[in-house]
Amino acid sequence: xxxxxxxxxxxxxxxxxxxxxxxxxxxxxxxxxxxxxxxxxxxxxxxxxxxxxxxxxxxxxxxxxxxxxxxxxxxxxxxxxxxxxxxxxxxxxxxxxxxxxxxxxxxxxxxxxxxxxxxxxxxxxxxxxxxxxxxxxxxxxxxxxxxxxxxxxxxxxxxxxxxxxxxxxxxxxxxxxxxxxxx
Numbered sequence: 001x002x003x004x005x006x007x008x009x010x011x012x013x014x015x016x017x018x019x020x021x022x023x024x025x026x027x028x029x030x031x032x033x034x035x036x037x038x039x040x041x042x043x044x045x046x047x048x049x050x051x052x053x054x055x056x057x058x059x060x061x062x063x064x065x066x067x068x069x070x071x072x073x074x075x076x077x078x079x080x081x082x083x084x085x086x087x088x089x090x091x092x093x094x095x096x097x098x099x100x101x102x103x104x105x106x107x108x109x110x111x112x113x114x115x116x117x118x119x120x121x122x123x124x125x126x127x128x129x130x131x132x133x134x135x136x137x138x139x140x141x142x143x144x145x146x147x148x149x150x151x152x153x154x155x156x157x158x159x160x161x162x163x164x165x166x167x168x169x170x171x172x173x174x175x176x177x178x179x180x181x182x183x
Contacts (some may be wrong), residue, residue: 003049006030007095007110009072009085011013011038013047014154015058016132017125020147022096025118027063034068034089045170048133048163056157068160078105133168137171138162 006026012019025032037058040051049057051071058069070088075081082105090097095110096118097103103112116124127145135142142160143151152158 003093004029005032005034005090005092005094007034007092008038008115009036009038009097009099011047011129012054012158013039013049013129013144014054014132015150016127016129017062018127019058020061021119021123021125022115023061023093024113025123026096027066029118030066030094032066032068033062034070034092035062036070036072036085036089038072040071045174046129048167049159053157053159057150057153060153061147082106082109082171100134133163133167133171134175136160137163137168139157146153 006029008026010019023033023035029122037051037054039047039056043050051073055069055071062069070085072081072085072088075084078101080183085106086109092110095112096115097105097106097112098115107110111117130141134144135145144153
């Protein structure tokens with residue numbers, strides 16, 4: 001391990017194979033992972049699982065005894081949010097984010113890298129939360145996009161069914177092509 005404390009913030013709705021690859025890479029290099037679940041105070045189309053539900057889905061992907069997990073609410077004020085994250089995370093040797101706005105908020109306070117810099121090309125997984133939620137809404141092979149333990153937990157807790165009932169149609173509608181305008 002080359003880093004004492006490494007930080008990573010994402011929404012993890014739900015945790016997918018891309019997240020798992022990044023977390024595994026961070027665990028190989030850091031003594032402690034400091035992980036934040038963003039938008040933890042929101043439950044909506046983009047955040048269909050509560051912060052606590054997401055934390056439960058995420059824990060099996062973290063190195064036992066070597067992580068801190070923080071629920072990070074949206075404050076709708078970037079500088080205030082960054083101050084909150086810095087206070088909760090404390091000293092961080094390396095922070096990774098793919099979000100340019102988050103990077104701009106914490107750069108200068110911590111060393112910031114893109115998550116892909118941690119991964120060899122063979123370790124990279126081209127998936128995002130929208131793709132997982134779209135496949136869940138369709139009732140198709142979403143399980144292949146998430147770690148097995150996440151798929152089992154989503155099913156066992158009824159979260160897939162609830163997601164489809166609450167957000168399934170809206171998720172599919174978001175992906176539908178726009179109707180032509182008649183003028």
